[in-house]
Amino acid sequence: MEVYLLPALSDNYFFLLHDSKDNIAAVVDPAEAEPLLRRLAELGAELVAIFNTHHHSDHIGGNRELIQRFPNVRVYGGAEDRGRIPGQQVFLQEGDKVTFSNRTGEVFFVPGHTRAHIAYYFPPKGDRKTGGDTYETITGGDTCSTGELFCGDTLFAGGCGRLFEGTPTQMVNSLSKLRALPDNTRVWCAHEYTLKNLQFALTVDSSNPDLQARYREIETARRRGEATVPSWLGVEKHTNPFLRWDQPSLQAAVKANDPIQTFARLRGMKDQF
Structure with a gap:
């Protein structure tokens, strides 16, 4: 399963999943149809699935046209x-499964x-869930890392x-569910917000060396016009304040006493940033 990032609108991304063996495709959150139709034509692939995460127009804007072009597509x-x-x-509900290609x-x-x-999570083919939020690696066979x-x-x-x-x-x-992965x-997120997000993060977590280094990398990437998506969840755990609500330094920075209050104050501050 290959994943292609497709820019759309002013700052959206959406994602084409391609099975090169059977030459079929799926799309996650098609903001608009045209960029996807162009890439499908280049690949010569048939669209068989639309995976939407939520109903906002910049995530479903291409649905109707895609359904017209591919009447057998499943939404x-x-x-x-x-x-x-x-x-x-x-x-779909919590714990349901979806299948595309061999994933x-x-x-x-x-x-x-x-x-x-x-949200949709496709684990590495060499992992399996062992209960709760724990995954283990299986060695041998056909794996994807x-x-x-x-x-x-x-x-x-x-x-x-x-x-x-x-x-x-x-x-x-x-976010706790996602942080446990x-x-x-x-992390295939749907907007090019990274630089502004990290600028805010530095206002509440300025002594974090991982965050400082990441900000410099992202600043350079954006100057070059490069996309900052996908990210890695391991990086997010060390640099994203919205996954670090239980860190004493962040709680002190926003004068909060527990994770929920810390998150709420961070979100309120970011809304005004």
Whole structure:
């Protein structure tokens, strides 16, 4: 399963999944149809699945045109988004599975940005879940060394989504699920917000050397016009304040006493940044 990043609108990304063996494709959160149609034509691939994370227009904007062009395409989304995603046929809940190519993805229910948001996680082919939030590596056989997380607007590189329909408690619980995934997980988030996110992060976590180094790298990348997505979950755990609400230094920085209060104050500060 190859993943292609497709820029759209002003600062969106969405993602084409390609099975080169069977020459079929899936798409995650098609903001618009045209960039995807161009790439499908280049690949000569047939679109068979649309995986939506939530109902916002910059994530579903291409659905209708794609359904017209590919009438057999299957449209997936969260069960709580019923009636809000064009063409939705599959209504997913926490723990459900989706399959594309030779990979099986796990569905996470991650409300906060919206009340119905879901994420799709395709673990490395050499990993298996052993219970709870623990994964172990299986050696031998056909393996793929990285996991792929398609998290919409829940987790960003260096940040997280605004709370439009959810609460701080919901978002902390949602981000906790994603934070528990292995470090070797690529984070395919839906916007090019990284530089601004890290600028904010430095205001509350300025003594973090990993964050300082990451900011310099991202600043250079953006000057070159390079995308900063995907990120790595291991990097996010060390540099993203919205995954570090339980760190005493961050709690002190925002004058909070517990993770939920810390997150809520961070999110409020970022909203005004």
